[in-house]
Amino acid sequence: MQRPKICLCLTCSTLAKNLAVLEKYRRWIDMAELRADYLTDDERLYIRRFPAMAGIPVILTIRRLVDGGVYKGGEAARTALMARGLAFASQDTSKNFAYIDLEEDLDVPCIQDAALAFGTRIIRSMHNMTDTVTDLPAQMAKIRKTGYEIPKIACTPRTLVDVSTLFKESASLDCEHIVCCMGMFSSPSRILAERMGSFLTYCSPPADNIDEALTKLGHTDPIQLNTLYNFRAIDKKTDVFGITGFPLTHTLSPNLHNEGYHKHGMNAVYIPIKSESVKDALDFGKVLGIKGLSVTVPHKEDVLACLDSVSPEAAEIGACNTVVFGESGTTGYNTDAEGFEKALREFLQVKNLRGKKIAIIGAGGAAKAIAYTVYKLKGKACIFNRTLANARFLAGKYRFKYAVLGMESQKLLEEYSWLIIQTTPVGMGAGETDDSADPLIFYGFAGSEQVYDIIYNPEKTPLLRRAEQAGCRICNGYSMLKYQAYKQFELFTGVPYEN
Template sequence: MHPPKICLCLTCSTLAEDLAVLNTYRRWIDMVELRADYLADDERLYIRRFPAMAGLPVILTIRRIADGGVYKGGEAARTALMARGLAFASQDTRKNFAYIDLEEDLDVPSIQDAALAFGTRIIRSLHNMKETVADIPAKMAQIRKTGYEIPKIACMPQRLTELSALFKEAATLNFEHIVCTMGALSVPSRILAERTGSFLTYCSPPGVHVDEALTKLGHVDPVQLNTMYNFRAIDENTALFGITGYPLAHTLSPELHNTGYRKHGMNAVYIPIKSESVEDALEFAETLGMKGLSVTVPHKETVLSKLEHLSEEAAEIKACNTVVRTQTGWTGYNTDIYGITQALLEFLNVKNLRGKKVAIIGAGGAAKAVAHAVYKLKGKACIFNRTLSSARNLAQKYRFKYSVLGVEGQKLLEKYSWLIIQTTSVGMGTNKKDEGADPIDFYGFCGTEQVYDIIYSPEKTPLLYRAEKAGCRICNGYSMLKHQAYKQFELFTGEQYEC
């Protein structure tokens, strides 16, 4: 089979707008899908002109609401519109629609005959907007009416384990097909269309010219597909890596790792894998033969029981952010320790923390790495956490102080305020209760503190804004991310990251 094509979905209300979007992304794509269901009523009368305007192969799609589209007319009117799009075919086939998307239950012989006569291939599609489709090979065989048609299944997996099954089943297909997953878990299948054998992968432009519904369905930006994920170079020999966590709303790790692979001339790609379950993430990685995973919240501690081996540091702090697949199973490491150590030394311009009093906000997986690093740097720390028992358990390991995170601990926080390190997800805005939140909003800065927040998106959390306004030196977590990613890269590939 040929490498998958990149198909840009056009969802503007006029053909002129659609053409402008196409021209913006022309260099990044192979073909386009004209979503005529999004066009204004009067614009739909002229869809026949679009293939000649486009200068690229065009799919004509008029999607019903039941299948995720916005076409509100009846089936007779929709069929007539399809016929209008195929009519008056040109002898120059480049000026005709190259493909037309017809649902599996749409049986209109006149449309099918016209498509065949005019050299327009039929994409025969099945959409399930609520769940995955079981037994894809059997379903593909059922909807593929002739060898001239390209069967397409678009479905909405609810768990990553369903996506694993889809990859397994799609890999057995030996004819042209399209596999398109939608929703929060869809990104891996869009980037790795080569591994599902899909004829194409759909994408949408960022910004105002894309329908919000398509973004929610998991469409990827065509520029990102090419520049970040090196989509066109992915083949059967490409080494696969990724990052897993939940909700995994913001991550710059793919950019860091994929840039590294390009600099080193490696045939490798690193992708985001959203999963509420770390078991599902590991199963998915094994299904695809992935060689390594970055592990982020909330899986840094729960992943430990799933691993065959642990590095000394990961075992000591009982938190793991990196897993590497070996012949004997998964081995876990913690590169957060290295990352925060290098980041703090750069931020503070010191060689160690001897004699310095440090406040660590939080007691989770990230806080464990931070506490270990502060201890190794000879600092004295106090752990502040809403659950006092968690703060105590972490603090006692290093003979640190501990306190409840709240007004009750304010005096102690003032005492340990030379450096404040914020390690929780509060401020990231990944859920409503954290939106615009500051985990130490009860504390009044005097301006002499140095504040490090491990969050890097947003660039400045409410905590950092408030600290900076008070005159404090501040730093976000990008430096930590960068340094820990360099160490991960080395564990994944055996080579040092080329900066």
């Protein structure tokens, strides 16, 4: 079976604008889909010209509202528009539409006969915009009307379990087909289209440049597909790694890991695997034969109960951010502690924290690794957290102090302010002036504090900006991310990242 093609969805209002988008991404794609439902009424009259203008295979699609499109006219007018797109076929088939997308319930013999006569293949599609599809082989057989057609199912998984099922069922499909997951859990199916045996994967430019609705459906940037995920090189021998968490909206881990595979000439890819349940992510990994999984918020603690074995350090910390899949099952590790220690030494230029009073903001999985490291480096700490019981539990492991995170603890925070380490997700992806994204908004910096925020996107959170303005030395979490990822890479592959 051929490797999947990369198909760029074109949703501009004019043919000229669509052609400009195509030209920008031409080197990254194999074909395009002209979404004529997005064209103005006047522009729709000239769709027949577009294949010759494009110079690559083009799918003609006029999507109804019920199927996620924007076409509001009646079926008679839509059928006439399809006929116009196929009419006056050229003997040079490259100047005709290579494909036309017809829904499963659209039975118009004249359109089907014209497509067959003109060498235009029919993509016979079924869309479920709110739910997944069960029994994929049976559904594919049902919608495929002739052996010449390519059946397509686009559905919306509600959980990662649904995606796992679609991957398993795709393995038994014995005809050319398209499987397309939409929504928040869609990324694995888009990037690993080869594992689904899919004829193509759809993509679109970033949301700020093109229709945002397509990004919400799960479309990937065509440049990212090629440069970040090396899509065209993915085959059955490609080792798959990934990162799971929820909502998993801001992560640079794919950049670091995929750069490492490229650097070492490895046939491997690292992908985002969004999941509300870490057990679902582990089960998905077993279905796909994933070799390693990074674990981020909010799963770093819950994952421990789902593993076959845990390293002594991860057990001591009480959190795991790295899972290796092996013949003996799943093994959990914690590379956050090592990554933080290297990043902290680099920031502070000290060998240890002896005699230093340090504030740790938060008591979650990341805070546990950081508290472990502070204790290891002989520092004294106070855990500040909104839920006091969690702060008490973490502090008790190392005989640290603890307090509620709020104005009532300001004096104690001042006492433990030689170094302030912010470990919560508050501030991730925040704007510069978003005060609600500053977990220490009640605290007035003196300017003598050193402030470390484990968040790296944005580069400066509202907390770091405020601390810097007060004269504090600041550092974000990128170095920690980098160093913990290097250790993960070595655990995953057996090869040091920087060799």
